[in-house]
Amino acid sequence: MRSARHHSKHQRLVVALGVASAAAFAPQSAFAGKCTIDRHCYGDVQSFPGRIDGVAATITPRCLGTGGVWPAFVTDEIWLTDSAGRNWVEAGYIQNNAGNINGLGGGRMAFWAERTPRHEFVAHGVYVKRLTPAQFMISAAPRHRRYTIAFDGHNTVSATDPMRAHDGIYGSETTTRSSRNHASWRRVRYHGSARWVGGVVRPLVTLEQPLDGNRPYRGLRAGNPC
Amino acid sequence: MLTTRCARSWLFVTATGGVALLVVGASAIASPRAVKAQRANVAVTTASLESAVARGVAWYEEGSSWSTAASPARAESGRSGWPTNVCSVTYWTTNRDASARLVNEVSAPDNRPVVVIVMTGRFTVPTTAPPPAEGAAPRSRFATGTTEIVVTDARTGAILDFKLSDDPPPNGIPTTPQFQR
Numbered sequence: 001m002r003s004a005r006h007h008s009k010h011q012r013l014v015v016a017l018g019v020a021s022a023a024a025f026a027p028q029s030a031f032a033g034k035c036t037i038d039r040h041c042y043g044d045v046q047s048f049p050g051r052i053d054g055v056a057a058t059i060t061p062r063c064l065g066t067g068g069v070w071p072a073f074v075t076d077e078i079w080l081t082d083s084a085g086r087n088w089v090e091a092g093y094i095q096n097n098a099g100n101i102n103g104l105g106g107g108r109m110a111f112w113a114e115r116t117p118r119h120e121f122v123a124h125g126v127y128v129k130r131l132t133p134a135q136f137m138i139s140a141a142p143r144h145r146r147y148t149i150a151f152d153g154h155n156t157v158s159a160t161d162p163m164r165a166h167d168g169i170y171g172s173e174t175t176t177r178s179s180r181n182h183a184s185w186r187r188v189r190y191h192g193s194a195r196w197v198g199g200v201v202r203p204l205v206t207l208e209q210p211l212d213g214n215r216p217y218r219g220l221r222a223g224n225p226c
Numbered sequence: 227m228l229t230t231r232c233a234r235s236w237l238f239v240t241a242t243g244g245v246a247l248l249v250v251g252a253s254a255i256a257s258p259r260a261v262k263a264q265r266a267n268v269a270v271t272t273a274s275l276e277s278a279v280a281r282g283v284a285w286y287e288e289g290s291s292w293s294t295a296a297s298p299a300r301a302e303s304g305r306s307g308w309p310t311n312v313c314s315v316t317y318w319t320t321n322r323d324a325s326a327r328l329v330n331e332v333s334a335p336d337n338r339p340v341v342v343i344v345m346t347g348r349f350t351v352p353t354t355a356p357p358p359a360e361g362a363a364p365r366s367r368f369a370t371g372t373t374e375i376v377v378t379d380a381r382t383g384a385i386l387d388f389k390l391s392d393d394p395p396p397n398g399i400p401t402t403p404q405f406q407r
Contacts, residue, residue, distance in 0.1 A: 038367055042357045075354055085359040094354065103351050103376065103388025113354065114330070120391040121353060121369035122330040127384060146332065157332040169356050206357050 034208065037071050037098065037175045043209030043222035044171025047190055049201040054139030054191025055080050055168035061131045063226035064095040064108060065180040071098030074174040076183035076222070080138045080147070082117075083166035089114040089147050089158070091136045093128075095181075110134065112149045116161045126154055139191050140165060170200070172209055172222040179209075181223035188218050232313035232347065232407050313347040314406040316399055322386065325377050328396050329387040339380035344395055349374045351390055 035041035047055075055078045066072040077092020091112035098106065102113050102123035108131070113123035134152035141148055147158045168190045172183060189196045199216030213220030308315060318341070325342050326334040350368045369390050377387035 037352060040355070040357075040367060044357060046357075071352075073354070077354075079356040081356050083359075085356055088356050090354065090356065098352070100351060100385075102353050103374075103385065103390060105385040115353075115355070115369070116330075118391070118393075119371070120330065120389065120393070121351070121371070122387070122389040123353075124329070124331070124335075124387045125385065126335070154335045156335055159327065159330040159332060161330075173354055173357075 035175050035177055040173050040175055041177075041208035042171060042173050042206040043211035044169050044173075044206045045188075045200050045211070045213065045217050045220060046204040046206075047168045047170070047200040047202070047217075048166075048204070049168075049190055049192045049197070051192040052080070052168055052190050053165050054137065054196070055170070056135065056137035056139075056187070056189045056191070056196065057170055057185040058133055058135045058187045059092055059183060059185055060133040061093045061181065061183045062223075063180045063182065064093055064131055065226075066095055066097050066174075066176050067180050069097075069176040069179075071101075072174070072176040072179070073098055073101045074172065074176070074179040074181050074223075076172050076181065076185075078136055078138065078185075079169040080165050081167055081169065082163050087115050087117050087163040089138050089149070089161070089163070091138055091149050091151055093131065093134075093183075098175075110136075110151055110154070112138075112151070112156070114147070114158060114161060114163075117163055122158075124156070126152070128152075133186075135187070168200075170217070170220065171206070171211065174209060174223075179224060180226040182221065182225050183223055184219065184221045186219045188220065308405055308407075309347075311348045312345055312405075312407075314395075314403040315343065315345050316395070316401060316403040317341055317343040318399070318401045319380055320400075322377065325387070328375050329377055329389045331387070334387075340386065341378045341380050343376040343378070344399060345374045345376075346372060346395060347374075348372060349390055351388075 057078050059076050061076045064074060064076065066074055073094055073096040075092050075094045077090050079088050079090045081088040094111050095108045096104065096106050102111065104111065104123055104125040107127060109125040109127045111123060111125045115121050136151040139148050141157065145160050145162050147161055149156050149158065170185050170188050172181060174181065188200060189198050199218050203217055205211065209222055210224060211220065211222045320340060320342060321337045322334040322340045323337040325340055326332065328342065350370050352367055353369050355367060371390040372392050373395055375389040376385055378385050
């Protein structure tokens with residue numbers, strides 16, 4: 001069953017895709033001036049396969065930066081969320097010049113974080129000197145209500161997290177229109193019915209940041225050219 | 227200025243499984259930049275420990291200064307040196323693998339020496355988050371809680387792991403609070 005996430009718009013430009021085409025999206029002016037530390041902006045694709053307990057993609061960030069705006073951050077990442085979007089597990093790259101976003105220090109890092117139904121927020125950072133393509137994967141450990149997070153040779157398992165996954169999201173989040181970020185996501189996949197499947201199901205797109213991609217979204221790009 | 231109401235006592239279960247009831251006195255207040263390491267089970271100097279804690283304080287104060295809409299209060303340092311929304315601070319050195327369970331990990335990605343800082347009080351931290359569900363009001367971009375756990379690299383002070391929740395301080399803390407109001 002599709003959740004309330006599907007039925008109306010609120011400060012978001014959401015486009016349901018009906019046709020296959022190359023370069024499906026053009027940069028959107030809606031991005032300009034609306035993104036702040038209190039009001040984040042997105043260029044992302046949401047996937048609703050029905051049954052989902054994992055997401056994965058190879059993320060290649062380019063010139064991940066905030067353009068000197070302070071406080072600000074920009075991410076290239078993947079999310080696995082519950083039906084209300086209140087709880088989630090996320091993993092990806094972040095450029096953070098704001099100090100304690102997610103409780104972590106400033107700088108450029110790979111990270112994973114989760115918000116659990118027990119009202120916990122946790123985050124973990126792996127500081128990186130260079131931006132390199134890396135496969136990020138979030139998957140539920142069967143029967144244990146835990147999530148395995150893997151990226152760039154790092155593997156970790158969350159403590160018990162009772163979140164019931166509902167959809168996967170691939171894309172970028174930022175707080176500043178001055179961000180410099182033009183990342184790509186390749187090998188976009190989800191895990192459902194005990195197997196990994198390429199692409200996105202019933203895609204729902206947020207275009208507050210420039211975003212382009214092709215059905216079935218095995219690959220996409222987000223951010224400003226740099 | 228908002229002053230957090232602090233509990234007068236906390237129940238801690240020690241690392242050896244014993245139970246200690248800590249009664250707080252005013253004499254417990256000490257500057258975070260002047261505190262001494264009470265326990266060191268890895269090769270970390272007192273100076274680097276103090277540096278890591280001081281960096282943690284600076285990190286916290288920086289965030290509080292620009293977290294606007296949902297921030298409970300700007301961090302106002304009293305004579306203790308700790309912001310008034312902080313009720314207690316406990317820190318110790320250990321290895322990252324041993325600290326993993328405190329920050330919701332079954333195991334850590336490495337086992338480097340770390341400083342674990344546990345603060346109680348009232349905290350707000352800006353977060354990343356997925357886009358809001360359709361039709362829903364924009365989600366708060368801040369997490370709130372009463373217990374904050376920060377794991378920093380003992381040598382560099384870099385913050386590696388973070389947890390914010392409404393849970394009481396975790397069991398197994400191997401030392402008593404270095405600061406409590």
